[in-house]
Amino acid sequence: MKHRHPTRRQLFRQAxxxxxxxxxxxxxxxxxxxxxxxxxxxxxxxxxxxxVVDPSQGLxxxxxxxxxxxxxxxxxRNIPESQALHVLDARGKIVTPGWIDIHAHVYDGVxxxxxxADPNWIAKGVTTAVDAGSAGAHTxxxxxxxxxxxxxxxxxxxxxxxxxxxxTLSPDNPWGELLDLRYxxxxxxxxxxxxxxxxxxxxxxxxxxxxxxxxxxxVLRRAREAADAVGLPVMIHIGxxxxxxxxxxxxxxxxxxxxxxxRGGEGGILDDDGRIHDEVLAKVxxxxxxxxxxxxxxxxxxxAEKALEQGLKPGTISSDLHQFNVHGPVFDxxxxxxxFLHLGLSLDEVVERVTVNPANLFGAMKGLGSLKEGAEAxxxxxxxxxxxFELVDALGAKRTGSQRLRPxxxxxxxxxxxxxxxxxxxx
Ligand SMILES: [Zn+2]
Numbered sequence: 001m002k003h004r005h006p007t008r009r010q011l012f013r014q015a016x017x018x019x020x021x022x023x024x025x026x027x028x029x030x031x032x033x034x035x036x037x038x039x040x041x042x043x044x045x046x047x048x049x050x051x052v053v054d055p056s057q058g059l060x061x062x063x064x065x066x067x068x069x070x071x072x073x074x075x076x077r078n079i080p081e082s083q084a085l086h087v088l089d090a091r092g093k094i095v096t097p098g099w100i101d102i103h104a105h106v107y108d109g110v111x112x113x114x115x116x117a118d119p120n121w122i123a124k125g126v127t128t129a130v131d132a133g134s135a136g137a138h139t140x141x142x143x144x145x146x147x148x149x150x151x152x153x154x155x156x157x158x159x160x161x162x163x164x165x166x167x168t169l170s171p172d173n174p175w176g177e178l179l180d181l182r183y184x185x186x187x188x189x190x191x192x193x194x195x196x197x198x199x200x201x202x203x204x205x206x207x208x209x210x211x212x213x214x215x216x217x218x219v220l221r222r223a224r225e226a227a228d229a230v231g232l233p234v235m236i237h238i239g240x241x242x243x244x245x246x247x248x249x250x251x252x253x254x255x256x257x258x259x260x261x262x263r264g265g266e267g268g269i270l271d272d273d274g275r276i277h278d279e280v281l282a283k284v285x286x287x288x289x290x291x292x293x294x295x296x297x298x299x300x301x302x303x304a305e306k307a308l309e310q311g312l313k314p315g316t317i318s319s320d321l322h323q324f325n326v327h328g329p330v331f332d333x334x335x336x337x338x339x340f341l342h343l344g345l346s347l348d349e350v351v352e353r354v355t356v357n358p359a360n361l362f363g364a365m366k367g368l369g370s371l372k373e374g375a376e377a378x379x380x381x382x383x384x385x386x387x388x389f390e391l392v393d394a395l396g397a398k399r400t401g402s403q404r405l406r407p408x409x410x411x412x413x414x415x416x417x418x419x420x421x422x423x424x425x426x427x
Pocket of ligand 1: 103104105132295320
């Protein structure tokens with residue numbers, strides 16, 4: 001039981017039904033405020049009246065979700081409003097565990113492609129983002145100090161096997177971080193993983209020719225060696241590489257992640273006839289996770305449609321949101337999810353791929369991606385708009401969707417965020 005003396009503004013939120021009156025008639029509000037002094041609340045936040053979709057517990061139906069402190073306290077029908085300090089009216093909305101985007105770039109100002117975390121992730125329904133290789137061993141301390149430690153978005157990272165991370169490549173400097181093989185320093189990477197294992201969840205390696213030259217297999221071997229030294233997985237970025245996908249896949253094992261898995265062009269998961277390579281299916285069966293990582297050049301409706309026709313669904317859906325796609329075609333994770341609703345995945349399947357599935361990939365994310373009682377109080381509240389929406393992939397191909405997901409509010413670790421980069425209340 002928590003005893004709080006709410007501020008007047010908090011009271012307006014709490015007394016949802018009378019908020020208009022309160023905004024206009026202060027004597028009434030003063031009276032209400034006076035009455036509230038000394039009241040006690042069982043819950044800090046109550047998300048009331050929504051349809052809860054939580055694949056971690058097979059839940060899809062009307063429920064209220066209550067949080068106390070930083071934890072989910074109760075998920076049930078008809079939790080009384082009077083028991084909560086803040087009530088968020090979620091009638092007509094979808095309520096899910098806070099979304100997890102496992103391919104993000106948030107090292108703003110250091111990796112040329114990166115963008116600020118909070119306006120692009122937590123303000124857009126994503127409570128947890130994984131920076132996918134923007135930093136390497138030399139630049140990771142800065143990512144931790146200036147981004148991870150201060151952002152409202154919860155941030156984990158995949159460490160680039162190159163010591164310089166993704167600091168070299170930009171439209172005006174088209175040379176990637178691994179062209180000089182000497183930058184792929186296993187000992188330094190392993191030391192960094194060990195030192196920051198609370199926030200680094202694995203290694204990242206980009207295998208494209210302008211990044212890894214013709215030594216892509218060697219840089220992957222080195223990423224593997226560093227990851228294995230501390231028992232973490234490797235995320236690889238595929239497409240346009242010197243070596244064949246078959247040779248690359250040989251170096252992957254259970255728990256590893258292939259991002260850009262539904263990309264078009266050479267080096268992808270399909271053969272020239274549009275059939276999924278047997279080696280890809282074998283690795284998926286072995287427990288390698290296919291991730292989307294939409295990005296500026298790495299998601300193709302054509303590939304997605306062919307893969308889905310053959311029964312292959314991605315394990316996780318991520319955005320690869322960055323400087324060169326945030327104004328389209330990616331915009332945000334919600335838009336990528338809307339593309340998968342159009343492709344025929346159900347809402348529950350889509351939510352699973354940004355909540356429990358990503359949380360299960362990385363040990364450090366235990367307790368995220370779920371609304372089970374006792375889990376971290378991370379909640380995404382969204383609208384589903386119906387209409388006609390143009391959806392564009394990374395190659396410029398267009399489809400018309402009939403549903404669009406639109407995040408309206410987010411709770412992270414018990415704090416409420418609106419469609420802005422700052423908490424609604426800093427308590
Ligand atoms: Zn990326």
